[in-house]
Amino acid sequence: MNYKIFSDERYNNNVIYIGGIFCTSEREHILLPLLQSVKENFNCEGEFKWTKISKRSIIAYKQWLNIFFDDPHVRFLIFKIDKNTLEWRNFENDSGYRNALISVYIQFLLSIFKTKSDNNIGWFISHDFGFFKKDTDIKSIEIKLNKVYKRSLPNRKRVIQLSKTIDSKKDNLIQLSDLLIGSLDYTLNQIEPESQPKNEFLTYFRNYYSLNLYTKNKLKKNCHLRLG
Template sequence: MECSHKTYNIYCDESTHLENDGQPYMIYGYVSIPYNEMALAKKQIREIKQKHGYEGELKWTNISDKTFALYNEIVDYFFMTNMKFRAVIVDKSEIDNTRAEYSYNDFYFRMYYQLLHHQMDMDSTYNVYFDIKDTCSQRKLHKLAEILKYNSAIRDFNFVKSHQVHFIQLADILMGAINYHLRIQRGTIEGKVRAKRLIVEKIKRQTNLSLLCTTPLKNKKFNLFFINLQK
């Protein structure tokens, strides 16, 4: 059961979301953490990185046989904590740009609405952070704030830089694992990187999920929503 009257930070990120990036899926996701647990989590993630002699940014693309032990421990750490993950996934082939409501210009906001709207406890307070990516980010932030202004649980929207925030980096790793698994299943990649396959299998074991379909809303720790645009 969710604890009432708590404050959470939500760290959002996007994966293969651009219209012409040649990737079959777009994924928007976040990692959330109770505000009062952030300092300890930052310290412990730094210690894991130091243990493995790793100074760079934690990213799915940096997973290799050489870095596997680090990322294996990082994923274990996520599942040991009160951090939560949620992602919404769309098959890009289902997007019909002739329908105004499904244009790429609007789709960004629809995805974030779906991502954030359904898992918020109105008895709690949320600070929502986005990875700043381009010169259009400020305009997008204002529009998202406008769309979600009805939600009194959201206290603040802000930008952060992903290389400075471990929680956005965790979101990148978990989204990367889902994306990798989906592309293997679809046959668009062979999945040759053994370390990445092992990370995917670890997540599947920890969650007892296939990572291929929508989970019930009651799944709070690891929640997935596959949006079907053909309906």
């Protein structure tokens, strides 16, 4: 069985969020037409993202949330990195900023991998470009994790089948990840948006989020990072 990860990042002052949707390859082929049909039905062109929520598009954005929350086969995980902590500053000073981000992304992936007990799952990873300065960065993660898993489980297939960076404008599931990251950023930090459309969207998201018994398996939060 193959799973796919569609991840993005968000910067908020000295905090970095990394979040990603993950689902089977089969589920991807169900979700993408649903998301695209919403755009077409509401004549919404271009990229959906947190910073572009508007009065004109608010209903379409809400429908994207419906698609995510109403599907029991798709999950989302988010990491929060506070760059103000002494732990992060020491780690960045020792490793360099680029290597520190690579290490954090590896931990993000491992947390997703641990949600599945099947050792024969192959993962395909797509991340919005910008977080990694070079494609070689995400490829180095692929090589490193495959070597680690090969040593511990020599008979398993490659844990990461393929990793790549992609322009989020070309992938609706990365765009959906961006919306979830933005919504969780404002929700976890109890921030209220200044714009009315964003406020309306966030209220809609929080109505889902407040259903703790349901969302605890949909939105997995990991705000305590081990560094090093």
